[in-house]
Amino acid sequence: MPVRPLTIVCLMLLTAIASNLPAADAPAGTPQPKADRRDAFAKIDDVPSLPRVLLIGDSISIGYTLDVRELLEGKANVHRIPTNGGPTTNGLANIDKWLGDGQWDVIHFNWGLHDLKYCDDKGVLQAVGEGHQQVLEEAYAANLEQLVTRLEQTGAKLVFATTTPVPNGAKGRVPADAPRYNAAALKIMTAHEWRLTTCSPSPNRGCRRFRSRRTCASPRPARANWPPRLSAASKRRSPPSPPDSKPAT
8 A cells, every 4th residue: 555645754753753752642632733724834832742843944845744734643743934945045044043942852854956946146046057056066065064063953853855856847957956966965964864854756646735736737747846755764863062154155
């Protein structure tokens, strides 16, 4: 029987939760986290007895936020950043605000698709050859290293999601760039020994609650932001002390 899209990412989150806490399930009769089920950005009212999970990412992660909340209902308070995470430069500029003052048990995160895109000086998507890559690969790796180091300061278990493949014909992105950026990211995750979630495109799955149903139309082979199918491999470690850092561009 095929595994539901997003099921494995939830299992990865549960594994990370379980490694931090003696039990992930809420006791019988425990109130559930409340949020507007139609809105990925809805404010979550935490159930104190449940662990706190933070999702960080771009429109891909917006697309799976509500499904993750549903699958982890009664097991975790699932939050997400209140915006599209964009490139690593945006992450470095906002990471402290996104993390806030609360304690996180698990953080699931991704940057990449907006780093490798071609854009103008204002960050507006352009055709390849008419713009420049928003964040070059070396700068992406340097920024991601800084972001991982900052996330480790939280003491949370980390799960990194690789960037979804770019389909042929997608405006402003080159299909061969996604594997290169992922390879750079995986070197960092391997060095830090954190869990990995691998995303691959699945245009007609996980769309039910995506913000715009236009991404679910079939066939749409040239969109880079399909909701993902997820598979995973895992590693774990205790976080080190991080140095101060500035973004590369």
